[in-house]
Amino acid sequence: MHQFVFQQGLSGELQLFPHIIELGAKKNQAIHLNSFPQSVSECIRIYYVNEGKFEWSVNDESFILYPGDVSLIKPNEKFGSGKGVLEIGSISWIHIKIQNHGNNELLSGRWSSLSETESQAISKVLLMNNMPVLSKLPEVGRILRYIHDEIFNQEIGFSTRANQLIDELFIIITRHLTKQNNRGRDFPKVFMQLEQALRQNLSQQWTVEEMAAIAGMGTTLFNEKVKSYTGFTPLNYLINIRISEAIKLLKKIDVSITDIALDTGFYSSQHFSTTFKKLTGYTPSQFRKNNLSYD
Amino acid sequence: MKCIITIELGTNAVRVFAFDLHGNVIGSQRGYYPTFHTEPDYSEQDPDQMFITMLYSLKNLLNEHIHPKKYKVASICFSASMHSVLAVDKNGNPLGNAITWSDNRAKKEADKLKSSALGKTIYTATGTPLHPMSPLMKIAWIKNKDKERFRQTSKFLSIKSYIIKQLTDEYIIDYSIASATGLLNIHKMKWDADALKFAGITAAMLPDLVPVFTRLGKLKKAYQSSLGLPADTKIIVGSSDGCMAILGDGVKGEGKATITIEDSGAVRVMGDKVLKDDKQRFFNYLLTEDRYVSGGPTNNGGVIFEWFTRQFGDFKNPFDIEYSMQELIAEASKAPAGSEGLLFLPYLLGERAPIWNANAKGVYFGLNIKHDKRHLIRATIEGILYEIYSIGKTLEEHRGIKLLSVNGSFANIPFCTQMIADIFNKPVQLRQNFHSVSYGAFLVAATEMGIYKNLDEATKTVVLPDEYLPVKPNHTAYMKYFKIFERLSTKLAPEFEEIANLQ
Known part of the structure; x- marks a missing residue:
């Protein structure tokens, strides 16, 4: 691929694509000072290494990338070369502006044809990801090239195809992320990681699709595995966690029952109360009265 | 009802x-x-x-x-x-x-x-x-x-x-x-x-x-x-x-031991006296005031074979560890008893009975150029069961054991059950698809209700239909290697400690 940089506002090619802030490819043949300084952006940034070896820093943690590797930088993360220098080699990249409605949905822009649930699941996986480098994902390089070709050549249907390719880019990255640590061998480990993710984000509403995506599995296999491993469906298992956490909070006087309901992921205090009573026989307030710790 | x-x-x-x-x-x-x-x-x-x-x-x-x-x-x-x-x-x-x-x-x-x-x-x-x-x-x-x-x-x-x-x-x-x-x-x-x-x-x-x-x-x-x-x-x-596990297997007095192998494992006997062991290798727990359950626990049961399967199994079906384990066991059965001199010390999680050494580590020993995957799989299983045997053997210093019963998901795999019979050179009973711990709890509740006069009567109702008989030549083969296994398990203590410090 030849070298180019399209930038939003400067390059006419991006006029129909307000969500693409930057798209580029570069073959670097000499080392220049300050050619790749660290920066922070509100975009999602994706960098792909075609050739060479690059030492990059994401949020002050340093990573080495080889050809075929991808760096995925979340909004507001600091990214660049630790030494400020771009090494010799060839890279391509894209910066995508994301919607921020505060609902953890990244890809809800009108350009995307992902369904709402799939978009939410992908956003959740991307936001919760702590591994800024994905190894051996050549599809990303290919898709970036196709996006460039579509935008550059402007053949009939190009805007639809370019946007579809961006969707595909996110789908491929998400799938790879969830499978990176999971070779289909260790379900207990995968489940433990999911458990942790659920606990850390207990106030969120979770769908089975999202949980399956975090576990890196299709929903059919996921349902079956969770049921046989835990004895519960994924959503019922989640209720176990929600209620056990609620029990702990109910024993502390300074948290209101409405807050407990919302903190532990129930729609409302009504929903909390019904579920709690069904399982324990007590309403949350009765339970609190029986178990309060007075110091 | x-x-x-x-x-x-x-x-x-x-x-x-x-x-x-x-x-x-x-x-x-x-x-x-x-x-x-x-x-x-x-x-x-x-x-x-x-x-x-x-x-x-x-x-x-x-x-x-x-x-x-x-x-x-x-x-x-x-x-x-x-x-x-x-x-x-x-x-x-x-x-x-x-x-x-x-x-x-x-x-x-x-x-x-x-x-x-x-x-x-x-x-x-x-x-x-x-x-x-x-x-x-x-x-x-x-x-x-x-x-x-x-x-x-x-x-x-x-x-x-x-x-x-x-x-x-x-x-x-x-x-x-x-x-x-x-x-x-x-x-x-x-x-x-x-x-x-x-x-x-x-x-x-x-x-x-x-x-x-x-x-x-x-x-x-x-x-x-x-x-x-x-x-x-x-x-x-x-x-x-x-x-409950030993009760649920119908053990009520001397002569019989129960082997439980899930993730971890234990060999247990029941009697009306405490086992006194100067080396402090056994536990003595109370079931009732005149019944002591004695024995030794191991950390390294089925969890070790699961570890092995995760590393070397094929996983043609994602996350289906049972299937991958079955495939490995089918391969292991093609190697002869004793794995032609390949030994495995299963101490990946340190060990309790009988060596009580938290620093103990896993070891493959005796590997030569003719060994292949089948030997490695078989040796792994043999090592886990030699360890069970070494607990059983120390128990036998105190109690006569004529008959064994086994329970737990790993011990219940037919290949393992037969291997237990062969290594111990004793008949092994088991009841498929049944949970001995829960059945023991049933017997306690039923006795409390007066359905049985006492626990002796209750345990009489336990019928363990499947019996695995030892195959003599296999026993002979296993014993040749077990001697070395047993010596290695204590001989390496200084090296275990040194490597534990480095890990």
Whole structure:
């Protein structure tokens, strides 16, 4: 691929694509000072290494990338070369502006044809990801090239195809992320990681699709595995966690029952109360009265 | 129609079974709860999640199998894994998570006591090996290292005591679970003064001691209504999983041993006397006042073969470890008994009985250029079972064993069951698709109800139909290699320690 940089506002090619802030490819043949300084952006940034070896820093943690590797930088993360220098080699990249409605949905822009649930699941996986480098994902390089070709050549249907390719880019990255640590061998480990993710984000509403995506599995296999491993469906298992956490909070006087309901992921205090009573026989307030710790 | 429900609070999950009064299974339910490892040596579980999971599983079982068929629940009997510790405040609320048997934070406390004269006195009095698994050591650790928690603690409970407190509002502990705390004098059946002193607590900080048949108070009203159980449902305190497993296998006296292999494993015998062992290799737990369950535990059971399978299995079906294990076992069966001189020491998780060496590590020994994958798989399984045999062999120094029964998911694999028969050179009985711990709990509840006159009568009803007979030439082959295995297991101690320091 030849070298180019399209930038939003400067390059006419991006006029129909307000969500693409930057798209580029570069073959670097000499080392220049300050050619790749660290920066922070509100975009999602994706960098792909075609050739060479690059030492990059994401949020002050340093990573080495080889050809075929991808760096995925979340909004507001600091990214660049630790030494400020771009090494010799060839890279391509894209910066995508994301919607921020505060609902953890990244890809809800009108350009995307992902369904709402799939978009939410992908956003959740991307936001919760702590591994800024994905190894051996050549599809990303290919898709970036196709996006460039579509935008550059402007053949009939190009805007639809370019946007579809961006969707595909996110789908491929998400799938790879969830499978990176999971070779289909260790379900207990995968489940433990999911458990942790659920606990850390207990106030969120979770769908089975999202949980399956975090576990890196299709929903059919996921349902079956969770049921046989835990004895519960994924959503019922989640209720176990929600209620056990609620029990702990109910024993502390300074948290209101409405807050407990919302903190532990129930729609409302009504929903909390019904579920709690069904399982324990007590309403949350009765339970609190029986178990309060007075110091 | 009446039925009996058993609830087993196991290491990774609660298992709820419903039996009719003849001991046939009506239904069962399993509910997983996680173990947290917040520090390398820590293993903790959330008591509230265990309670909720137990309640939810019980409720599902009742709604699916009991209420629709109009069964009346006569009694509910408990069993639980041993050695757990949960500190609660004066209102009975947990101070942190429950510390489980596999938690090793109290290594220093255990080492210190073990090397002292007091240690020997306490071991002889309590029957519990001086090891970080023991609640005695865990409480001493809390006293030394977590002073704030110790100060706030009103009582130290076992996880079963906590669950029962939620249901009936009593602080109790049965003699079986108590005898595994390292705090009970198993001869006098009272809390041991020396042990209490070492732990820094008084007897008032422990639950009340009761026999395993004890009927507890009524289920709280809220649970009567949420579960749909009548007020006169008996709640029976029951025993520990270890004691229930040997009971459920029908062992009532000498001559027979039970081998349990799940993730970890144990070899147990029952008798009316304590096993005295100068090397402190065995546990002696109480089932009833005149029945001691003695034996040795290993850390390295089925969990080691699962580890092996995850590394070397094919996993043609993602996450289907059972299938991959079956495939490996089919390959292993193509190598001859003894794996042509390839040996495996399975100590990936350190080891308890019989070597009691937390630093022990895994070793493949004797590997030569002709060995292939089949030998490696077979040697791995043989190593796990040699370790079981080495526990059995030390037990045989004290008790005659003519017959074995096996239970647990790993021991129940036919290839492994046959190998156990061959290595021990003794017939092995087992009952497929059955859970010995839960059946033991059924026998306790049924005896309490007067269906059986006593536990001897109850165990007579246990029929173990499948028998595996030893194959003599295999036994001969195994014994040639076992001698080397046994020597290696202690010979490498200095190297184990050195490598442990580097890891």
